[in-house]
Amino acid sequence: MxxxxxxxxxxxxxxxxxxxxxxxxxxxxxxxxxxxxxxxxxxxxxxxxxxxxxxxxxxxxxxxxxxxxxxxxxxxxxxxxxxxxxxxxxxxxxxxxxxxxxxxxxxxxxxPPRPLVKDRIWEGNLDAKLDMERNTDSKDEWKLKGDTRVEHGRWRHVLSGQLENETKNGSRTEDNWELEYDLDRFFTRHWFARASLDQQEDEFEFFTRQRSYGLGPGYRFWDDELGRFDLIAQLTRFQLDSVQGDLDFNAYSLEWDFKRLVWGTRFELYSKAQLQLPRIEEVDYVLDSEFGLRYRLNDWARLSLLYELDQVRGLGDTASDRHYLIGVGVGW
Structure with a gap:
């Protein structure tokens, strides 16, 4: 029966x-x-x-x-x-x-329209780069960079991070990692509040460890199957550690998060950036930005091209650091 x-x-x-x-x-x-x-x-x-x-x-x-x-x-x-x-x-x-x-x-x-209150939406990307050179110098470099977000009800959790390692002729020249967690609470379809926690460690920088805590409002211009665009303003507290001493200060920050599918769903344009205005005389601004393009091979595999621009302005001088990442990745 x-x-x-x-x-x-x-x-x-x-x-x-x-x-x-x-x-x-x-x-x-x-x-x-x-x-x-x-x-x-x-x-x-x-x-x-x-x-x-x-x-x-x-x-x-x-x-x-x-x-x-x-x-x-x-x-x-x-x-x-x-x-x-x-x-x-x-x-x-x-x-x-x-x-x-x-x-x-x-x-x-x-x-397809997305409701304000969602049961659960989970998406993310993970990109990898591997570069091996065997010329006059022997150089190995690899980098992992990813982010994921989960939305349920009026809450959104965003986790992003990266790992980078480089060796040249058997000696390490780069070794750093970063992890950031953002918690968003939506009050309307567009307005939300964000609380952020970020930690970075880099053995080859003057400040080997950096922690920051931020809080502020955000505005979502759109979020649908074609992409999203968020703008967030925060007041952030920074704590920098070094062997010669520590430094604590506040900063105003402005951040955007942009993604747009083009040509159906085959290509994905994306950009994330954060502009920080520290409340110390030595630094005018700090810019951390990235602009990328992903080509979707299928429902999960990606080819990615990423350009990163990090810039610091202070004491009448500007220091810029540029990186390019060409690699493969997965998305969900």
Whole structure:
């Protein structure tokens, strides 16, 4: 009896597939899967049989979807649609209480909306670089850099860090690590408060250890399947340790966090930066910034290109440190 009941449940589930979105192409083909987004003339569709595929918007005859979508049309404000229904050639029917049939050519963007209160969203990236030189000098360098974030309800946890090690002719020339944890509490769809804790250690710098604690408001301009843009201001307390003495001071800081998918979901532009204004006479400002591009090979593998610029201005002089990272990574 139990086996018969389980068999009935399995057959019932098989009769109602998970993949509810359907795309009809101009050549007569039909694809089923999950619509991820439309942007830049590319529709990203996640299929069970081929993974994530990109379809030229102009090659689509019509489509249907059972999930809510935020739709942007030419010359109009964004509008919500509870579902999409197939219509005539080159048309689609928007369902949201009333029904409206519109040309596909007028639709520029489709993004699944994200609610303010989320059950759980987990995402992150880990990039790795390995450089081995065997010329006049023997040099080995490796670097790991990653971040992850978990959102649930009105809370967001962000953890980021990096490890860097370099040896030249058998002697270490770089050995440092950094770990930062941010806790965000959202009060509205855009405004939130952030508390931060950061620690760095570097054996080859004058200040071998750095700790900082920050607190301040943040503003989220957008956060959806296409990317995000956050701006955060904080009052931060720094504690620097060295063999010749310690230094404590406060600083004002401004930070941004930007990510944007382009060409469907194939490329990802991202940037993070923090500008600090220490309340000491010796330092005017400290800039820690990075700008990168990731190419998504599949749902988890990435090729990455990263440019880092660290800059310190003080006592009438500016010191800059630039790094380039070309490597592979994983994302989730």
């Amino acid at each position: 139990l086996l018969r009941s389980l068999s009935a449940i399995f057959l019932l589930g098989a009769a109602f597939p998970i993949w509810a979105d359907t795309v009809w192409l101009n050549n007569g083909d039909r694809l089923t899967g999950e619509i991820l987004l439309l942007d830049g003339g590319k529709l990203a569709l996640k299929t069970r049989y081929a993974g994530r595929v990109l379809i030229d918007w102009k090659d689509i005859d019509t489509l249907s979807s059972e999930k809510p979508l935020l739709i942007k049309r030419s010359g109009l404000d964004s509008q919500h649609s509870r579902s999409l229904k197939a219509a005539g050639k080159g048309m689609v029917r928007l369902q949201n209480g009333s029904s409206e049939t519109v040309p596909l050519a007028s639709v520029r963007q489709m993004v």
